[in-house]
Amino acid sequence: MRTDSPVVLRRATAADAPAVADVYLRSFTAALPTVVRPWTDDEVRAYIRDVVVPHRDTWVAVHTGNHGSASGSGEVVGLMVLDGALLSQLYLAPEWRGRGIGDRFISLAQQRSPHGLTLWTFQVNEPAHRFYERHGFTAVEFTDGSGNEEREPDVRYVWRP
Template identity: 75%
Template sequence: MSAETRVVLRRAAASDAAAAADVWLRSFAAALPTVVRPRSDDEVRDHIRDVVVPLRETWVAEVADRGGMGGIVGLMVLDGDLLSQLYLAPEWRGRGIGDRFVALAKRRSPRGLTLWTFQVNKPAHRFYERHGFVAVEFTDGSANEEREPDVRYVWQP
């Protein structure tokens, strides 16, 4: 990220839903190519527009640079103490945005957080463990939409 570019974390507005859905779709495809999604691209877009943005505590990472170019490059969703989603545009991974999202989630839920990630997503495991999350439960995936083995992580201050 250049000195000319900055990334702002802010609450999502209804007008962010399409861009946030595109980030979700691109991130999921890049990070989880072996996981079968139970929803079509259009169903994901509808869900983010109709449920996630209006009914959950949804945050976006927006790029703003001096040239006026910008856009949504990240999405984080909190549902109480559940960090239910954290997705970054693939080309924006490794630039500290995920770290900033997790710090924000911890400030919003200072008594602790929980999250689920797929067992095949080893980079996510390393990321969350680096932020103090501990794996506390492994499942066979029978309880999630994707039917993919997952792991529950907990962070306690």
């Protein structure tokens, strides 16, 4: 798939944290309207600023406009967080879905964890199920949600090369 203009994947920096939080919040709200978030927007912003960006393997998709620059300038339109073989977060700004950015993030995750990946997604998130299954992930466990902070039934997916 192609994007309308250049999008670069790169490591997140401290300066990206506010935009990363915005993408997460907007994406979560759009994709999961029935799932109750256990944190306020301010708590999410602080967690992303203080924990996710500085201490996790955090990647961003940056729309560089017509500049093609990977220097950090541009609009953050997606994020991916890896924790070893766990793909812990993958969110795109709602208006950037369907443009191949998620595919590029999955390819990057598979390159960084060539022996396999695992992830969790909510059972109500059917588009995510289709997306991950299209990329070779298999559902291996379904829960009642008692193990996650949202208390929402979820499913664990695994990818093995």
